Amino acid sequence: MKTKQSNNLLKMDGLNYTILVMGPAYGTQSSSCAYQFCHSLIDNTLHHIKSIFFYADGTLNANDFVNPANDEFAIVTAWQQFSETYHIPLFVCIAAAQRRGVVNQSPHNNVGSLFQCVGLGELSDSIANSDRVIQF
Amino acid sequence: MKQVAIIFSHPPYGTSNGREALDLALSLSDINTISVFFIHYGIFHLLTDQQPDKILMRDYISTLAMLELYDVTNIYASTDSMTELNLTITQSVINFQAITNTEIANLLAKHDVIINM
Numbered sequence: 001m002k003t004k005q006s007n008n009l010l011k012m013d014g015l016n017y018t019i020l021v022m023g024p025a026y027g028t029q030s031s032s033c034a035y036q037f038c039h040s041l042i043d044n045t046l047h048h049i050k051s052i053f054f055y056a057d058g059t060l061n062a063n064d065f066v067n068p069a070n071d072e073f074a075i076v077t078a079w080q081q082f083s084e085t086y087h088i089p090l091f092v093c094i095a096a097a098q099r100r101g102v103v104n105q106s107p108h109n110n111v112g113s114l115f116q117c118v119g120l121g122e123l124s125d126s127i128a129n130s131d132r133v134i135q136f
Numbered sequence: 137m138k139q140v141a142i143i144f145s146h147p148p149y150g151t152s153n154g155r156e157a158l159d160l161a162l163s164l165s166d167i168n169t170i171s172v173f174f175i176h177y178g179i180f181h182l183l184t185d186q187q188p189d190k191i192l193m194r195d196y197i198s199t200l201a202m203l204e205l206y207d208v209t210n211i212y213a214s215t216d217s218m219t220e221l222n223l224t225i226t227q228s229v230i231n232f233q234a235i236t237n238t239e240i241a242n243l244l245a246k247h248d249v250i251i252n253m
Contacts, residue, residue, distance in 0.1 A: 020251065056156045056253075096156060120163030128137050128167045133249040 014046035015131035020123070021058035023136060025066045025075050031058065034136035035078060042086055050130050051089045052079070053123045054115070058136075059097035062090070062115040080114040090115045091122050140168045141247040144178035148197055149188065154181055155196045157253035162206050171210035171247065172203065173240055174232070179217050182228040200230045214240055 019038055023030020034052075041047050054061050066076045083090045094117040097103070104111040111117060127133050142161045146153040161170050174181055181197060188195045203211065211232040218225065218234070225234075235243075244250055 055160070056152070095159070099152075120159065121166060123160075124164045124166050124168060127140060127164065127249055133138075133251075135251055 014048055016048050016050045016129070017041060018050050018123075018126045018130040018133045019052040020133060020135040021052060021054045021061060022056045024057040024060040025063060026060075026068070030136045031061050031075055032073070034134075035075060035082070037134065037136070038082060038088075047132075049086070049088045051091055051122075051126045052083070053126060054090070054092045054097075055120075055123065056093075056096055057100070059092050059100055059102050062092045062097060062111050062117075063100075063102045064112045065110045076112055080112050083114045091118045091126075092116065093120055093123070094118060095120075138168045138248040139171070139246065140164055140249045140251065141171045141173060141244055143173045143175060143250065143252045144181055145176045145252060147177040147180040148186065149180075149191060149193060153253045154178070155194070157251075158196055158199060158203075160251060160253070161208055162202060165206045165208050168249075169210075170206075170208045171212065171243065172208060173244070174211075174213040174217075175237070175240065176214075176217050177221070179213050179221065179223060179225070182213055182225050182230070182232065183223075184227055184229060197229060203230060212240060212243065 019034055021031050021034045025031060038049060041049060061076060061079055068074050079090055092115045102111060104117045142157055144154055144157050148154045161172055164170055186197050211230055213232045213234050214237055215234045216237045
């Protein structure tokens, strides 16, 4: 009975997801995997992404100075294009970011323009109001 | 409001995982119910008399006591991990319940969200 109800729920309007990214922009598969998962969720299902939250080493995804070679995938740019196309907010934990040299203070600002520097309260709120939380 | 489990599986030295897991536990406790689990090397967090300043690390072990002030009282540690590491924890900066990995698995199944640090 319960399964049937949740199946109906899926068919009607999908679930709200919060995506938690904790791997860096380069060096591990984690953030690429998160990016592909997000795309798959939007392209292939009726689910929604409430927000994408970058914490711990994940905050390095907001570093605009990350500059891969021309023939490599530019994840920092890709996250922002994804956010712009589908109107999904990109939140970055400001404390975790600052410790890693990702700062949004003038005149030294290397946070990608579509990333929003916020506190962990934003993640708390997003988790409380989502149906699923997926950690990468 | 969700039941959130936060798992400490790394030691308090070597990486910043533990410190950032603690920040997460305290911050998420505002509108969610938090449980904290210490497994594998994470149980090293429970030892007293640590001297992190000697390896240029901030002493966040003492900040673990803040969990209680934030009403995070569901704190569990794996007895299987203690056996594996041959650790006997007689006193700690926080009160915790020592339970087996099977009991931990059963408890985790009751949570809405699991964050593994």
